[in-house]
Amino acid sequence: MLRIFSDELLNPKNFVVTLELVPGRESFGRSTDTLVGIAKDAFADGRISAVSITDNPGGNPSLSPDVLGYEIFKHGLDVIVHFTCRDMNRVGMESRALQLARMGMKNILALTGDYNGKGFGGQGAPVFDLDSVLLNAMFKTLSKKLIASGDPEEFFTGCAVSPFKTKEAETHSQYKKMDKKIKAGASFVITQLGYDVKKFHDLILYHNAKNKDIPAMASVYLLSPRSARAMNRGRVPGAYVSDDLFNKIILEWKDARQGLKAAIDRTAKLGVILKGLGYRGIHIGGIHRSFKTVGAILDRMEEIEVSWQEYLSDFENKADNTYYYFDKKTESVEKQTVMESLKEKLTDHYPYKILNRAHGFFFDRKAMLAPVYKRIATLFEKNNKTWLLKRCLEDPLKVLFLSCQSCGDCGIQHLAFQCPESGCPKHTRNGPCGGSRDGYCEVYPDNLCIWVRAYERLKKANALTGFLKDSVPPRMWELNKTSSWINFHLEKDHQK
Ligand code: SF4
Secondary structure, eight states: OOOHHHHHHHSTTOOEEEEEEOOOSOSSSHHHHHHHHHHHHHHHHOOOOEEEEOSSGGGOOOOOHHHHHHHHHHTTOEEEEEEESSSOOHHHHHHHHHHHHHHTOOEEEEEOOOOOOEETTEEOOOOOOSOHHHHHHHHHHHHHHHHHTTOSOOOEEEEEEOOOOOSHHHHHHHHHHHHHHHHHTOOEEEEOOBSOHHHHHHHHHHHHHHHTTSOEEEEEEOOOHHHHHHHHTTOSTTOBOOHHHHHHHHHHTTSHHHHHHHHHHHHHHHHHHHHHHTOSEEEEEOOOSOTHHHHHHHHHHHHHGGGGGGGGGGGOOOOSOOOOTTTOSSOOOOOOOHHHHHHHIIIIIHHHHHHHHHHHHHSOTTSTTHHHHHHHHHHHHHTTOHHHHIIIIIHHHHHHHHOOOOOSSOOGGGTTSOOHHHHOTTOOSSSOOSOOBTTBOSSOTTSBOHHHHHHHHHHHTTOGGGTTOSOOOOOOGGGTTSOHHHHHHTTOSTTO
């Protein structure tokens, strides 16, 4: 394993630069050669600590980061492999991790992943067997096993965080999930892309207060009109480009040369600001043609570094409805009409209250009646009649109130009594993915993100203290289609 990236990043005196490469849908050909060429030039330049390689970006098939990474790695440049939860179950993921360990590539960026795009014959099936918190935990556990079996090096695993969220619920959820990923084993953090410097500041303040020993890097991107449009329209999950900035970029690129010059300048300015704010490095994206552009960004950064504060106003967010963790602790409550308020009570507040009560009564192992429930559950199981309880009582109630998918390892209590299987297309049990936009789901933009709903429900019930506090183990697939009630009382599920 090359230790260039980890050694440089873990030394607080360094400001680290990494470069993101995005492979295409070809094994050989011009675009693949270009990426290898960029990596070789980066190595020769000497200012780049590692290249990171994306894993089927946008959910669409592309050349594997493992194979392209290995080719680059063999040239002596360190590589960060993006590793998502979308395309493989935990067995495939663990096997892939072993393969990477064998190849010596142990810098991992562990991500939930964008939702599935299209492959052969149409859209791919979403897997999301683990989430990014659990993926970090998997690498930590695997590292211990590998060391015990004679592997000389652990994995060096990092996580992503998206601070560019407008809502209080999203912002808190993102920050808390970042804490969970760090607790699970992440050794570094890389932010999503965005052009709101106050958000970058907000995150680093939070991060340094909570996890100051874990280095945080910030993403910057060479914005072209195409990428700016995609980010402005919300087509890059978690990334943010304001309308003002988008319009400015369109004007700049009327002359392509001027457009590129302005893009280099903007990237360099944001880079020095982020250094000034206390980020430990930048992660440069949007480089598809040549390393020259990266060299120009880094040269420009060296020129303007001392005056970084002068550029802060270039990256202000003009929208006034954005929530900042350190600016206003609570979001102003929007006035609801009588009908809206009634709907909210009927769909969220009262169901939460009822389910919370019922859950406390029936599913608390410390409750007085818990031994009785256990005895009943044992009787059902002994007589092979668990199906009776499930079909006659559990299924009708849970399908009606929760759109239950009968996973047998119920996780509603971690989500303010919503089902992660039916409510979240990525089945997240440990916090939101990075893709929500203005509170709405990345995959189904007409639906509120299930974590935003959970936060709002808990806030209204004054029960936010436990929100996203503990790590929830992976779903136990061996319990699929069995009675979650029986499984709970017989201590077979993840809460055992
Ligand atoms: S519900 Fe939330 S966490 Fe789940 S996919 Fe949608 S945005 Fe991501």
